[in-house]
Amino acid sequence: MNAAEASGEPGRTARAAHSELWRVAARKLVIAAIFFGGWEVAVRVSGVSPILIPSVEGVFGSFFRGIADLSLIYSTWATVQNLLIAMLVGLAIAVALNIGAFLSSWGREALQTVAAALNPLPAIALLPVAFLWFGASTTSLLFVLVNSVVWAMALNIFTGFSTVPRTIRFVGRNMGLRGLALFRHVYVPAALPYIYTGIKISWAFGWRTVIAAELVFGATASAGGGLGWRIFIDRYNLDTEGTFAGLLTIILIGLAVDSLFRLVERRTIQKWGMAEH
Amino acid sequence: MNAEQLKIEDLAVRFRLGAGELLVLDHISFTVAEGERLMLLGPSGCGKSTLLKAIAGFQPASAGAIRLEGRVVSEPGPDRFVVFQEFDQLFPWKTVRANVADAVRLTRGLSRSEAARRAESVLAMVGLEAYGDFYPHTLSGGMKQRVAIARAWAIEPIILLMDEPFAALDAITRATLQQETVNIWHRARRTLIFVTHSIDEAMFLGQRIVIMGSRPGRIVEIIDNPYVDTRDKPESAALRQRIRDLLTSSAAREAAA
Ligand SMILES: Nc1ncnc2c1ncn2[C@@H]1O[C@H](COP(=O)(O)OP(=O)(O)OP(=O)(O)O)[C@@H](O)[C@H]1O
């Protein structure tokens, strides 16, 4: 805790946190500028072939052209859309598994055993099986993606519900809450930090998996192909600038989603003092 | 006034322990009058919390019965609201005001605005009117217990049950909160059953004091306390000593047994 927080003055604390945020952002910008500047200089001085390492100028040029003609936007959306669908399906399955776990001890053992077994398996390793069953189709891609998100989600939701503090549960029942009402007013909010962690981890697994899977599935799997397919094709066409622009996009989306998660966290579980568990 | 608002009839509670059983409460019988302040005083482990949980409906009776206004108590409900010893009894995802107001809405079915008004008034009673927008994790332990008391009072239960709500606080805060409890009780005379293992707390807060002994948990004696609402009156020394003797002699009897 710094001095501003200790003084207990909300206005001053917020201002101090705000200017700290700006300082951090400024430092990050400087680091990025040094990185790209160094890259550009190195490329020019060494005279390395642009087919191996393109110039920064070329990469950003390709990036903005992709945005201007919307092709990069479409590829990005195809990828994000696949992942979002997989996450929704995964969430539905995770909730169903948890209802099973809640209803019977067999369900609980089944969830824990299956999730523990499949969670450490990289979902991408299921690609050959997916090909065998569903061919090079969207179903295959979703099968792999759902596998990459569902287990972390199911396990975290399970942990969240089984670690609701006893006192909190007692207070809920003491208010006369039963069944669904108890679930809605007590269990779900109390388990939110874990549910949130589950979603965050799922996204991280899923984002890696979706790019890798697209490299293999290509255009068949998502109309026009996603980011993974795009960098693969650009490389095939010796458009290294395009490949790097694709990588840049993947990094930027990752960073953006990460800050979105952090923003939501600050406004919810961190504000409630439920972040550390 | 109902002189037998709460009636405990030959209550026993047993816990399964591996293959055997542990008799935690045995032959507990007493009645509580409407608006009374009753203390449960006894050594650690004698079953005070278990008795309170049984009254609250969290702990089923192994024998005997608990009747509230004639009806047998079988499950928890807002007509017997508990203030726990633990500081984590507030919902961390709600502000202080919402903790109180939502509890009133859920249990009493009041409208949003009525619930908000009642929340303001009970928070003022415990001196926390300025903290309505704070989240529980930003409060001290004593402030959290105040909110829990305010919430319990706002729900207007038939009986308020308090399980050593001040035990983990420093002596000065504890004394302040004891005084506040007395003040609030004088404004709205609700039945109050209060668990403690402090003789001083029992003598300050309790019109009657149930002295309990352990193994199994049972009633040693029920004492009328003429010194309620006062502290350290010279005349109270004899009663204080008698309570101390009752507690030590029942402990000695256990040791001998
Ligand atoms: N769920 C349980 N299962 C088995 N034994 C229990 C359970 N709960 C309480 N007991 C036992 O019952 C006895 C009484 O416990 P209880 O918590 O009611 O005591 P207490 O008088 O409230 O003590 P303290 O003053 O330390 O809070 C203890 O011996 C305890 O071990």
Ligand SMILES: [Mg+2]
């Ligand atoms: Mg206890």
